[in-house]
Amino acid sequence: MTVLLKHMPDGCGCDAPEHTSYLISLDEALRRVSEVAAPVGETERLVLGEAFGRTLGEPVRSRAAMPPFDNAAMDGYAIDAAGLAGDGPWTFDVSARVPAGQNAGRPLATGAAARIFTGAPLPKGADTVVMQEQVQRLASRVRIDRRPDIGANIRRAGSEMAAGETVVDAGHTLGSREIAACAAAGAGDARVRRRIRVALLVTGDEIRTAGATRSAAQIWDTNTPMLCAELARPSVELVAVEHSADCRDGLKLQLARMAGVADLVVTSGGSRLARRIMSARPLVSLRPISALPASPSSPESRRRSVVSVPPSGLACRAIRLRPSSPGNSSGQRCCGGFAVNPSPAPAGATS
Numbered sequence: 001m002t003v004l005l006k007h008m009p010d011g012c013g014c015d016a017p018e019h020t021s022y023l024i025s026l027d028e029a030l031r032r033v034s035e036v037a038a039p040v041g042e043t044e045r046l047v048l049g050e051a052f053g054r055t056l057g058e059p060v061r062s063r064a065a066m067p068p069f070d071n072a073a074m075d076g077y078a079i080d081a082a083g084l085a086g087d088g089p090w091t092f093d094v095s096a097r098v099p100a101g102q103n104a105g106r107p108l109a110t111g112a113a114a115r116i117f118t119g120a121p122l123p124k125g126a127d128t129v130v131m132q133e134q135v136q137r138l139a140s141r142v143r144i145d146r147r148p149d150i151g152a153n154i155r156r157a158g159s160e161m162a163a164g165e166t167v168v169d170a171g172h173t174l175g176s177r178e179i180a181a182c183a184a185a186g187a188g189d190a191r192v193r194r195r196i197r198v199a200l201l202v203t204g205d206e207i208r209t210a211g212a213t214r215s216a217a218q219i220w221d222t223n224t225p226m227l228c229a230e231l232a233r234p235s236v237e238l239v240a241v242e243h244s245a246d247c248r249d250g251l252k253l254q255l256a257r258m259a260g261v262a263d264l265v266v267t268s269g270g271s272r273l274a275r276r277i278m279s280a281r282p283l284v285s286l287r288p289i290s291a292l293p294a295s296p297s298s299p300e301s302r303r304r305s306v307v308s309v310p311p312s313g314l315a316c317r318a319i320r321l322r323p324s325s326p327g328n329s330s331g332q333r334c335c336g337g338f339a340v341n342p343s344p345a346p347a348g349a350t351s
Helices: 026-036 176-184 223-230 248-261 273-280 313-324
Strands: 043-047 076-079 090-098 112-116 128-131 136-138 141-144 166-168 189-193 196-203 236-244 264-268 300-302 305-308
Touching (some): 076 090, 196 248, 223 236, 223 264, 248 264
Parallel strands (some): 196 236
Antiparallel strands (some): 076 112, 300 305
């Protein structure tokens, strides 16, 4: 004999019959989310060393031509190759030494060579740098056996970028490569979008904080620490982490309050959570998603806020949160740990 014991308060909605007619496809859910998701508009200026992982709010442009002067691309010897007469070999007096970071000094004397190092400015009168591996050293002189190409091993001023040229465009996330490019362009700071404010709501009477005393019918909470770890990203400000009992009215109040302070509300709960949210209707419902391998998940929206409900958090988090972030320029990049990629995700990406 089976005995059913009611253990939920009246009006919780948990004893309502199961229906699947309200389910929508994942693609339809993503389409609806993309219609209401919007970029974070507020920006702030940060020094470059604090801007890693943040999204640019305006383009970074080069503050000078790069490189700013003609310089050696190799360690070697600067010569006037256009002035070489006859067939080789040719012998040169080494009249100067030009290390990186120092001025080139006097113009190159006729028939002379200057010892030069990578990045050092090219002396006036020189038009070519011969690699040191292609030179025979003879005390204070050097010998070149083969005629070099004029202009070889020289990086010309402005050959990489012009002054005012866009280095990294708005909407891109600043990774190590982007930060290096900004620094090379002379930008010591960057204007970035403010961090996405995220609230996390985990539901269920059956869960207890990991390590806490629990009853025989309870389990330790894994989703809260997992999702908090995933959201620990430079572009995310975790403004609230809360637990909700399995109660419709309480859930309604918590969701409404969280939606008022966060750009993105992430919820995690049991298989009946989607229906409880729909019955509470605190937000604009997008309906639960029909998807495997977990129970239905329901993104909800109110202005820029998106509630994503992954009942099997680890399995669902990537698909649910990737395209629904409101914090980046396209609205199609993911948020936080699911989250800030070095390059935009393709529109409509679901994994």
